[in-house]
Amino acid sequence: MAASNKTFDDVKKTLLSVNNLTKARDIIEFYNTWAESYDQDFESLDYHGPRHVANCLSSGFLGDRETARVLDLACGTGAVAELLKSMGFKQFVGVDGSKNMLDLAAKIGLYQDLKECMLGYEPLPVQAGWFDVVVIAGAMAPGYVPVSVVREMCEVTKPGGYVCMGMRASCDNLEYIVELEQELNLMEEARLWDRVEVKEKVSWLKDDKEGGRYIPGVVYLYRKALQ
DSSP: OOOOOOHHHHHHHHHHHHHHHHHHHHHHHHHHHHHHHHHHHHHHTOOOOOHHHHHHHHOOSSOOOOTEEEEETOOSSSSSHHHHHHHOOOOEEEEOOOOHHHHHHHHHOEEEEEEEBBBBBBSSOOOOOOEEEEEEEEEEESSSTTHHHHHHHHHTEEEEEOOOOOOOOEGEEEHHHHHHHHHHHHHHTSSSSEEEEEEEEEEEEETTSSSSSSEEEEEEEEEEEOO
């Protein structure tokens, strides 16, 4: 992987520039060009999103981890899969819109399959009711993954399986979270799934170079109804 000599401010500017994009195709192209330095750039931001999602899922999961099929959406270079592997999970399928990110994810050797797909703009290229776990960390925001994708997440999960979603809760994402929670509640009222846990105001990533302030985040864990 190419070394990154960017400063904290450089990386923050990069992150802000991609967050200002509104077209999904433009975002995908940005991530294709960012892929090689992505991990190192986010390390400089002390990015905790994948760990919060992995920890939330691990604390609530009651099944057999070795046989559980995990669908890692917006998988990027594979950070969530690497964490879940250390927690006992072994079977992973990754989906991402960026081919270059998928190429890097393939190199860690954890995924049995990797699929290119623009979430919310193309149908999920996986079988309905197939996965014990569906996870997504960090991609749920305006211009990235539409709220409507949560219905697809539920559809591809087995009865009794788990869906774990994490995202930043910064000011620019609060309207998205309100819309998301409305959809989550409607799905719960329809008895499609039950809420297991919500972790609010977790430290998502650094907001200043000294590390004294963090952008907050929120993680949701649901279990699909057995019926």
